[in-house]
Amino acid sequence: MAFAAQIRIPATYMRGGTSKGVFFRLDELPEAARQPGAARDALLMRVIGSPDPYAKQIDGMGGATSSTSKTVIVARSTRADHDVDYLFGQVSIDSAFVDWSGNCGNLSAAVGPFAITNGLVDPARVPENGIATIRIWQANIGKTIIAQVPMANGAVQETGDFELDGVTFPAAEIQLEFMDPAADEDDGGGALFPTGQVVDDLEVPGIGVLKATMINSGIPTIFVNAEAIGYRGTELQDDINADAAALAKFETIRAYGALRMGLISDLAEAAKRQHTPKVAFVAPPAAYTASSGKAVGTGDVDLLVRALSMGKLHHAMMGTAAVAIGTASAIPGTLVNLAAGGGERTAVRFGHPSGALRVGAEARLVDGQWTVTKAIMSRSARVLMSGWVHIPGDYAANQG
Structure with a gap:
């Protein structure tokens, strides 16, 4: 019996805040996975190692927790006033599905650094030293995130003395501004308070x-x-x-x-x-x-x-x-x-x-x-590994 050989896909394994996940450029995914649907979900599940009835994700990149069963897809933005489009997929550990219903605020801190390092941001907008202001379109929820990414000698500065409880080692601080973070009126139940009441x-x-x-x-x-x-x-x-x-x-x-x-x-x-x-x-x-x-x-x-x-x-x-x-x-x-x-x-x-x-x-x-114009917090991010992820070439064979 012949078995499909493994395929390899360019990817970066990154920590963002108190989470970590596998990051991809949209244009480097297999053709079938560049659009939403079963092929994309199947690929991401196979990369992470789900569904796993043992709930360990041993045969994948996931860490068997909600904080480590995550994937990110980044592309040059289709919007003139943004640098990149960012899509987040929360991969279920023991069930066969990827949840696209929300954002990951922790991994949002890693999107700007990933985008700069992977050439997705106009070089004219990235200083040699100082702070690069990266305008991110969060595609899951249709909102803007502004990331302040430190630069040193033309590269993203990842090391530093910023300490974040829940992360063992210090790193460089990245400030995030979540603009107009309340849900839109037509987004699953209404605006800031879907019932109209604060309690x-x-x-x-x-x-x-x-x-x-x-x-x-x-x-x-x-x-x-x-x-x-x-x-x-x-x-x-x-x-x-x-x-x-x-x-x-x-x-x-x-x-x-x-x-x-x-x-x-x-x-x-x-x-x-x-x-x-x-x-x-x-x-x-x-x-x-x-x-x-x-x-x-x-x-x-x-x-x-x-x-x-x-x-x-x-x-x-x-x-x-x-x-x-x-x-x-x-x-x-x-x-x-x-x-x-x-x-x-x-x-x-x-x-x-x-x-x-x-x-x-x-x-x-x-x-x-009540309306909210923005929320602000600081996180940090760091590349853990870069190169390729490998998965069997028939990853989508049994997907609908």
Whole structure:
């Protein structure tokens, strides 16, 4: 029996923020995978090593967590006012699908460096030294991201002294501005607050009625109070991820919140939309020991936030969820704002399982409706490996 030989595809393995993924140039993908559809999904799943019933992704580039089962496709922008178009694919670990419903805020930090290094940005816009301002069109959600990428001697500067909790080693700082991060009116349930309220009563069978802030900013997110579901907000991954009943409870909250937000029309659809919405729980400041052993004091943070991604408690904080946190903190009366002490604010520092993170947001009330112009945070990024990924040439043979 003859077997198809492996094919190789140019790719770069990059860390961005507290995530890492496989980056591709659109024009270097196999022809069949340059368009959305089954061939593209099959290729990305095979690269990452999914679906894997063992949930290890041993036969691929994935790391068997939501933070490491990621892919990115970048191309020169089709828009005159942007440099590159960026598409993010969250690859399911144990199921055969790629979720294209949202962005990855962490990997957004690596898009600018990848684009510059791979010649996708007009050289006239990239200084020899200093800061290159890269205008990114985030194609999943139709939004603009501005990345400030440091340059040194004509190359992206990757090393530096910027420390990011959740990342072991320091690197160069990259500031990101997520412009107009709220969902558009016709995007899955409405604008900033899809229900029109900053706090809703969310009825969840088997749990009861929960106070919830449901917001579309950065990524659709459902915030509930930690105390209302039996937590303190100081939990680490093992406290949640080792508890099957807890994970089932959070998935139920997520599914009913998605339905209330208008992101799905039937509860059964939630299983095929794992990347969005996120569910998070908040609490007032409290002292705890982060997963690294670092002590986080009550006075070090404005509030505590824990968030789940792809069915598991995240080891730090998703970048897009950080945008949602920053936005919600800036709007009086949300659960996030109240946990931080209430009132008006333009920035918040929140505690997560790996430490703390600061995020800023500009929100204002216009004609009785809250709008947000941008959210700002700093990340770092670094190339881990570059060259080619190899996959069997019949990767799409059994795809529909």
